[in-house]
Amino acid sequence: MSPPFSPILSVQPTRALVDEKLKVVVENLPPGSPVTLHSLHHSEDEDYWEAYGHYVSDFRGIVSVAEDLSFGGTYTGKEDMGLLWSMRPVPGSRKGLRLRKMNICSPLLFNISVYSGHVTEGFREETPLTSALIERWYMAPGVKRIDIRERGVRGTLFIPPGPGPFPGLLDMWGGGGGLIEYRSALLASHGYVSLAMDYFRSQELESAELEFKYFETAFNIIKEHPQVNPDRVGIFGLSLGSLVTMHVAAESTIVKPRCCICVSGSHFYPHDRTLKEVIMEPMTNSHRVRVDENNHHIWRDLWKELLSDPSKKVDVGKINCPILLVNGQDDQNAPADECAEDIAHLMNAAGNGHLLTRVLYPDTGHLIEPPYSPHCRASNFRVAAVAEKTVTLLWGGQTKPHSDAQEDSWKKILSFLQQNLYSSTSPRAKL
Incomplete structure (x- = not known):
């Protein structure tokens, strides 16, 4: 009725x-x-x-x-x-x-x-x-989507509407591999030429040196694009992508990012190993991986042990551009908050601590996504380096505070990008 x-x-x-x-x-x-x-x-x-x-x-x-x-x-x-x-x-x-x-x-x-x-x-x-x-x-009207198969680099380039030139961003996701485009599309919708990069499928990247050159090439593809301002290109990484972001910013002699954003990241990067070998760490040392009452894998403690070994970490003291760290205190996949503290200590000791901005959110997990995305506390995860291996990872976070963090951090990320890629001045390292 x-x-x-x-x-x-x-x-x-x-x-x-x-x-x-x-x-x-x-x-x-x-x-x-x-x-x-x-x-x-x-x-x-x-x-x-x-x-x-x-x-x-x-x-x-x-x-x-x-x-x-x-x-x-x-x-x-x-x-x-x-x-x-x-x-x-x-x-x-x-x-x-x-x-x-x-x-x-x-x-x-x-x-x-x-x-x-x-x-x-x-x-x-x-x-x-x-x-x-x-x-x-994720993609505003007028944003162009272009497949990239150039100089060995695979990815998707998103270009805002209009003639430009625009600031540029190299956008990298984590250890799950594959080509993830939605954040790049959203960044282009806010005025940034963004390259979503696939960096796990290539069979050619069998050495740390070749892998490093791959990231440098991808950065230069953005920098050399006719609609990009070559002096205003940054790097944006989440999880394993954050590790790459810091490594490239610290060690490359040809890549000079204007700024970097690292979400839920660490600075563990043995220089003689490929990313596939790094992500294999939990697989080869599975006896050190904890599980919760639901048999969800907790990886944060495994990585935490590397904090005391300087040879396993990026030399962040070499970073000479503004860097924003966004982390959650309930990250169960990486010790992101402890890493942020260590990064701050190392950068301060090197005299470039003024370039670091840290944001830390309580009851927030690893997967800090664009705002209003549903919170994911645990999910199935296929390790890119081991195609047949799927586990259920505990990412962490509580729904309400995690969602609040996603909304607040996105505002801070856009503000940080505006300040460092669009404004006329941005801080650099003291020479």
Whole structure:
């Protein structure tokens, strides 16, 4: 039986970048009416993800997600973006899932619905009072996507709309390998020519020397692009990509990044070993890997042991550009907070500590993604160096503080890039 009212759902904007906020309002409800707002996403992996909040309409018959409290659901309190960041696999889903967008030429689609009463399960079997479909994009209109197969480098280049010249970024992900494009697409949407680089598949990189030259070549491909300002090129790395970022910034005689961003990273890099050999460390020393009560692998302690061995670390005292470290205190994959402390100590001792900016977030794990991405505490992980080896890694973090950290750190990252790649002056090392 239909309710004696017709609620009106407004979700604005209906099409936006993933880091833009939503305004969700339901009108024309009876005053004091309990309702559930629900979001549903069907992933590229054919899995369903959902989030929901329980609300009560005010005296005008209105619910505003930005202004009203959620009294229950996957998030509580006044959370304007809770319908996105608190998403989780629907009950009965496969284990170890992580939501990531691989085809950035299409949007993430979310169905926002309103249900009568405070519903906690069986959403797909219930008929909503009203629904709206929204699009969330990593790639803004006008951004160009170009496959790169040049000088042995494989990746994807994203170029902002307009003639340029623009600042440039070399963008590197972690030990899972593959070509991950979504952060580069989002960076291009904010005005940076960004090269998402695949650096694990190449069979030619069988020595540390060849591997190092690969990163230098990739940096120069960006630097030499006609739409890039060659004096304003930085490096952005997450996890293993952060390790590479620091290594190249410290040791290269031809690559001079204007700035570096390292998210959830360490500075462990034995100079005579390839990255595949480095990432094999947990596999060859599995007896030192801890597991939690769910048999999720915890790698942070294994890497932590290397802090006392200077031969296993990047000489960060050689870095002569501004560097931003973004880490979580509950990172269970790498001792990122301890590494940040050690990096600060080493840089201060070398006289370049003024170039270092550190941001540390409590109850935040390893996978610090662009804002409003669902928090992933643990997921299946295929080690790129061992194609047949898959484990479930504990990344860490608690959903609400981790999500807050993703939003805050992205603002700080964009501000850091603006200051160092767009402004007329940025700090350098004291010569």
